[in-house]
Amino acid sequence: MRNFGLVTVTGQDREGVWRRARRSREVWQQVATQAGIPIVNRGLWLAARRAESAALLEAFLRSDMADGCSLLTPAAARRQCRHLDTSGLEAVLLSPHELRVESREAIPKLAEWLARDHGVAFRWATAVHAAEPPRLETSRGPVAAAAVAVCPGDDLTTLYPQRLAKAGVSRCSLQMLRLESPGFALPGTVMSDLSLLRYGGFAGLPESRALRRRLQAEQGEHLRHGVHLIVAQGPDGSLVVGDSHHYDAAAAPFADERVYALILEEYSAVVGRPPPAVRERWLGSYATAKAGAVLIDAPTPRVRLVVVTSGIGASTGFAIGEETIEDLFG
Numbered sequence: 001m002r003n004f005g006l007v008t009v010t011g012q013d014r015e016g017v018w019r020r021a022r023r024s025r026e027v028w029q030q031v032a033t034q035a036g037i038p039i040v041n042r043g044l045w046l047a048a049r050r051a052e053s054a055a056l057l058e059a060f061l062r063s064d065m066a067d068g069c070s071l072l073t074p075a076a077a078r079r080q081c082r083h084l085d086t087s088g089l090e091a092v093l094l095s096p097h098e099l100r101v102e103s104r105e106a107i108p109k110l111a112e113w114l115a116r117d118h119g120v121a122f123r124w125a126t127a128v129h130a131a132e133p134p135r136l137e138t139s140r141g142p143v144a145a146a147a148v149a150v151c152p153g154d155d156l157t158t159l160y161p162q163r164l165a166k167a168g169v170s171r172c173s174l175q176m177l178r179l180e181s182p183g184f185a186l187p188g189t190v191m192s193d194l195s196l197l198r199y200g201g202f203a204g205l206p207e208s209r210a211l212r213r214r215l216q217a218e219q220g221e222h223l224r225h226g227v228h229l230i231v232a233q234g235p236d237g238s239l240v241v242g243d244s245h246h247y248d249a250a251a252a253p254f255a256d257e258r259v260y261a262l263i264l265e266e267y268s269a270v271v272g273r274p275p276p277a278v279r280e281r282w283l284g285s286y287a288t289a290k291a292g293a294v295l296i297d298a299p300t301p302r303v304r305l306v307v308v309t310s311g312i313g314a315s316t317g318f319a320i321g322e323e324t325i326e327d328l329f330g
């Protein structure tokens with residue numbers, strides 16, 4: 001609910017993520033239609049302000065992962081969207097693959113649809129204390145279960161805490177905000193140079209080394225706070241903007257104004273005008289692990305412990321869900 005609602009495909013790590021993101025995007029398209037969830041935005045506009053970023057994007061364009069994407073010159077970018085400042089740009093990567101939903105309305109609609117059309121029984125406000133097929137122990141009594149998929153998100157202490165600790169699962173906290181409408185439509189979800197170091201499909205290319213050196217010299221504080229730019233527009237024109245990344249399982253619940261200033265500084269540099277008024281601020285938290293993008297563990301033959309450990313569950317969750325069900329039920 002606290003996330004951008006962005007199904008990101010382009011730039012995802014080839015290893016274990018890109019395929020799942022493409023499959024999940026397909027499922028989102030079908031599910032959104034059936035569940036009445038509006039796709040509020042499509043596509044990605046990655047604005048590169050540095051020659052090193054443009055070189056990295058050119059290398060990316062030569063790979064099969066850039067299928068359907070194009071690299072625009074600043075003049076071509078200007079023709080596509082006159083509202084964003086293209087004067088300081090080297091290039092824009094345009095991807096048609098991304099989808100965006102408003103998570104706050106999409107998640108309740110998803111649950112309603114699953115209950116109404118597929119007979120899924122939700123037990124809200126119920127804590128599971130133990131997953132031991134053929135039963136679950138919950139705060140509202142036992143529940144029969146032939147098999148169990150445990151997906152605890154960033155709750156690392158209730159179920160299988162030792163297994164999660166052994167797999168090196170920790171927490172990442174993020175600062176986010178919603179800005180009032182800027183008064184124009186974005187050409188897709190907007191990202192910038194800093195994003196090229198956060199997504200494995202870009203950051204894994206050798207050309208990222210020169211960009212990292214330059215960003216360390218010019219935006220070291222952004223990198224220290226894990227700040228990169230995502231600007232995602234809602235149907236009312238408002239903008240969900242983020243984010244930062246602080247890695248600490250026991251992070252304090254306090255949001256740092258300096259971090260918001262860094263995010264908004266990058267916003268102004270990319271959009272070319274001051275940010276609209278802030279409507280909301282919030283902190284989010286997700287599970288993270290150095291070992292990989294997702295943990296799929298089998299504590300017992302009929303239990304799977306499944307955790308997205310890279311903050312991209314909205315982009316990959318449907319594919320991971322299909323694989324988990326296939327694994328448990330064949």
Ligand SMILES: Cc1cc2nc3c(=O)[nH]c(=O)nc-3n(C[C@H](O)[C@H](O)[C@H](O)COP(=O)(O)OP(=O)(O)OC[C@H]3O[C@@H](n4cnc5c(N)ncnc54)[C@H](O)[C@@H]3O)c2cc1C
Nearest residue numbers: 003004005006127128152153155284285311312313314315
């Ligand atoms: C600020 C932010 C922005 C993000 N933006 C994006 C984005 O744009 N695109 C993207 O792809 N991903 C994004 N993500 C990541 C994405 O939201 C997560 O990867 C995704 O929500 C993980 O889904 P999940 O169902 O596994 O876990 P969660 O969404 O964390 O849900 C787990 C649920 O299980 C419940 N639970 C845990 N333990 C128990 C228990 N013992 N008993 C009962 N209930 C329990 C929790 O209360 C929670 O409701 C973002 C994350 C954050 C925090």
